[in-house]
Amino acid sequence: MAPYLDHASTAPLHPVAREALLAALDEGWADPARLYRQARRARLLLDAARETVAAALGARPDEVSFTASGTQAAHLAVSGSLLGRSRAGNGLLVSAVEHSCVLHAAERHEAAGGTVVQVPVDHLGRVTPADYSPGPGTALASLQHANHEVGTIQPVAAVAAVLRDHRPDGVGSTDRPGGDEKHTGPVPLHVDAAMSVGRIPVDRRALGADLLTASAHKFGGPAGVGFLVVRTGTRWRSPLPADDREGGRVPGFVNLPAVVAAAATLHARTTEMAAEARELTALVELVRARVPALVPDIDVLGDPDPTGRLPHLVTFSCLYVDGEALLRELDQAGIAVNSGSSCTSSTLAPSHVLVAMGALTHGNVRVSFGRGSTRADAERLLAVLPAAVERVRAATGGAAL
Amino acid sequence: MTAGATPGDHPEAANAAGRDGTPVVVVEARGRPCPIPIIELARAARDLGAGTVLEVLADDPAAATDVPAWCRLRGQDYLGARALPDGSGTAYRVLRTAT
Numbered sequence: 001m002a003p004y005l006d007h008a009s010t011a012p013l014h015p016v017a018r019e020a021l022l023a024a025l026d027e028g029w030a031d032p033a034r035l036y037r038q039a040r041r042a043r044l045l046l047d048a049a050r051e052t053v054a055a056a057l058g059a060r061p062d063e064v065s066f067t068a069s070g071t072q073a074a075h076l077a078v079s080g081s082l083l084g085r086s087r088a089g090n091g092l093l094v095s096a097v098e099h100s101c102v103l104h105a106a107e108r109h110e111a112a113g114g115t116v117v118q119v120p121v122d123h124l125g126r127v128t129p130a131d132y133s134p135g136p137g138t139a140l141a142s143l144q145h146a147n148h149e150v151g152t153i154q155p156v157a158a159v160a161a162v163l164r165d166h167r168p169d170g171v172g173s174t175d176r177p178g179g180d181e182k183h184t185g186p187v188p189l190h191v192d193a194a195m196s197v198g199r200i201p202v203d204r205r206a207l208g209a210d211l212l213t214a215s216a217h218k219f220g221g222p223a224g225v226g227f228l229v230v231r232t233g234t235r236w237r238s239p240l241p242a243d244d245r246e247g248g249r250v251p252g253f254v255n256l257p258a259v260v261a262a263a264a265t266l267h268a269r270t271t272e273m274a275a276e277a278r279e280l281t282a283l284v285e286l287v288r289a290r291v292p293a294l295v296p297d298i299d300v301l302g303d304p305d306p307t308g309r310l311p312h313l314v315t316f317s318c319l320y321v322d323g324e325a326l327l328r329e330l331d332q333a334g335i336a337v338n339s340g341s342s343c344t345s346s347t348l349a350p351s352h353v354l355v356a357m358g359a360l361t362h363g364n365v366r367v368s369f370g371r372g373s374t375r376a377d378a379e380r381l382l383a384v385l386p387a388a389v390e391r392v393r394a395a396t397g398g399a400a401l
Numbered sequence: 402m403t404a405g406a407t408p409g410d411h412p413e414a415a416n417a418a419g420r421d422g423t424p425v426v427v428v429e430a431r432g433r434p435c436p437i438p439i440i441e442l443a444r445a446a447r448d449l450g451a452g453t454v455l456e457v458l459a460d461d462p463a464a465a466t467d468v469p470a471w472c473r474l475r476g477q478d479y480l481g482a483r484a485l486p487d488g489s490g491t492a493y494r495v496l497r498t499a500t
Binding site for chain 2: 299349355363398401
């Protein structure tokens with residue numbers, strides 16, 4: 001038994017995805033932009049996939065574009081909004097705990113002369129909505145739906161309300177006479193929902209998001225499919241060379257079989273995720289409750305309230321522990337988990353999420369359950385963890401401190 | 402030298418030593434990756450009485466978060482940080498409490 005407890009990095013292919021992918025490889029190979037019968041069949045599959053995704057995310061079909069990844073979707077959402085809103089200003093508001101794809105898009109913007117303001121988080125990793133009050137010249141705000149390292153759900157709808165009520169030109173919700181409403185209107189909000197789509201309900205309208213992005217492989221869809229939702233009326237301009245595909249938002253021939261599989265999987269997830277979330281919440285609660293008693297000097301991170309976090313992941317940091325060594329110990333025992341510790345990252349920098357939270361950055365372990373995870377998986381982790389931590393601590397002189 | 406040095410062993414630390422004359426125990430952890438600076442801090446603190454000020458010298462970026470986090474988890478008082486004048490790292494100050 002080798003528990004895979006890293007579903008937050010990527011989920012194994014869902015059976016619905018496999019079935020849909022195989023069928024679509026045969027049925028959906030033609031160019032959906034052409035006019036013959038094979039093309040029409042492909043077009044029907046693409047349209048149906050778009051309708052399915054739109055319905056699942058609270059969007060209109062023409063607001064949905066398929067991208068090559070969640071990262072590409074986020075890049076296009078951020079860069080395209082900044083370009084489309086350049087007359088309103090060059091300010092970008094992002095939380096300090098965004099996924100690196102959003103922060104890298106922000107870095108690019110800053111390098112090109114734009115302004116980036118990072119919104120801080122509390123010790124749970126959550127922003128305060130009032131901190132999203134936009135300053136003059138703010139073109140875009142970006143906030144994740146839920147954090148990828150600690151699972152904290154962000155107050156997205158409240159942030160959207162702050163953006164609606166506090167216009168960066170300081171005139172409140174009153175339109176300036178003769179003003180260009182398209183440029184002085186509310187600052188649009190991009191929501192990175194890569195961690196939440198397919199795990200908990202995600203509704204663009206309910207969240208108040210103008211742009212929403214996600215990734216299929218995170219919930220059991222195939223790799224190579226991201227979702228980019230741009231609300232009708234949102235100013236957006238492609239930062240890439242022109243192309244007709246995907247409403248002019250994503251250049252290149254669409255990976256139709258993978259898109260069909262992604263849409264079918266998302267549809268399946270919407271019907272099964274509520275029951276699964278109850279089961280996974282129980283596993284997370286088990287780990288959260290037992291780990292502090294089993295391992296001395298451990299800090300369980302994220303929101304203790306289950307309604308304030310994703311159902312499937314739990315993160316903790318072990319004092320005096322080399323995170324990379326701990327991952328190796330757990331791998332030896334057949335347990336796959338991830339870590340935000342600096343020694344496990346390519347840059348040797350500690351996780352910006354843990355730093356922003358003021359959490360212990362070393363000895364960090366993220367456990368994420370998913371489809372098919374059982375209580376035995378959680379029990380196995382709890383059985384193996386204490387001795388693994390003890391061995392790592394002993395090796396570096398960190399035992400009995 | 403890892404722990405338990407006196408301020409006199411390290412000029413920069415001595416310069417910053419308690420203005421009120423409080424003894425400062427320096428923990429040298431420059432060049433050591435996380436979690437070693439925190440392990441050295443804990444080892445030094447274990448042998449010291451309440452009221453002692455420890456100063457951890459580290460260049461690992463994780464120490465900026467992990468020293469205050471250690472203080473929070475172990476009930477110690479975090480006093481603050483300052484960059485070392487020669488650019489070789491940062492000095493983090495901790496007050497050893499009774500716990």
